[in-house]
Amino acid sequence: MAQPTAVGLGPDGTWPVVLSPKTAVVTGAGSGIGRATSLALMDAGWRVALIGRRSAPLHDIANDSAVVIPCDVTDPIVVDAAFAQIADDFGHLDMLFNNAGIFTAGRTIDDIPVDDWLAAVNVNLTGAWLCARAAFKQMRHQSPIGGRIINNGSISAHVPRPGSSPYTATKHAITGLTKSLSLDGRPYNIACGQIDIGNAASDMTAQMSAGILQADLNTRPEPVMDVDHVATSVLHMAELPLDANVQFMTVMASAMPYVGRG
Structure with a gap:
């Protein structure tokens, strides 16, 4: 159960009222966007459940208020067990950052192995759905009721x-x-x-700076941005009161191909 870390005035002006830290789950927390966002949340005083396939990168960034949970987000039994542990450890869940995802090698559809398709669907879609399902269930039944889910889309959600x-x-x-x-x-x-998100610098996007296939079938390097800009954007979304919501945000390297990508 989360331990109180601050005090403040109650609604009737009495002092003190104990305030507990906000709590979050970040999937794909061991690298890239998930790592940067987890660090930003922890720096801002959040308690964070760090979810990823490998425990070592999670332990590398965990502080005393973090919980490390190795988890395959494509396995419904494992996901449900992870969120049950989070409920026991935190007691209340304020936010899920649904971030885990994979790329597959760039090919025309007739050259894409079916296994590549299934892997992308399993991690990027089924994994996100399973984690959202588990978080929604806890948020719906906890007291006080409610919470926030932030999904990691992509420029590729548009073009x-x-x-x-x-x-x-x-x-x-x-x-x-x-x-x-x-x-x-x-x-x-x-x-x-x-x-x-468009072209945040990470291991997954290292090829952008080296050169990547464009719509005209030429290969050219693309600009990238610091991944910390994504982390601060997620933190802004997460810290809004629940009566306000950023429905969709695009944060990208300013000069990357996007508007008129084709």
Whole structure:
């Protein structure tokens, strides 16, 4: 159970009222955007459940208020067990950052192995759905009721790159999931938003600076931005009161191909 860390005035002006730290779950927390966002949340005083496939990178960033939970987000039994542990450890869940995702190699659809398609759907879509399902259940039944879910979309939720049908299809589907959760969450004070990210510097996007296939089938390098800009954007979304919501945010390297990508 989360321990109180601050005090403040109560609604009737009496002193003190004990305030507990806000709590969050970050999936794909061991690297890239998930790592940067987890660090930003912890620096801001949040308690964070760090979820990822490998425990070592999670332990590398965990502080005393973090919980490390190795978890395969594609396995419903494992996901439910992870969120049950989070409920026991935190008692109340304020936010899920649904971030875990994978790229597949760029190919035209006829050259894409079916296993690549299934892997992308399992992690990027099914994994996000399973984690949202578990978080929504806790937020709906906890006291006080409510919470926030932030889905990691992508520039590819709007426009594709060449040869990206598995990734692009899953990210378009994330937009549908975000809208559906926003609607279904209204009666339970559960807000849902989406952050669409373009060219944040990480291991997954290292090829951008080296050169990547463009819509005209030429290969050119693209600008990238510091991943910390994504982390601060997620933190802003997370710290809004539940009567306000960033429904969709796009944060991207300013000069990357996006508007008129094709």
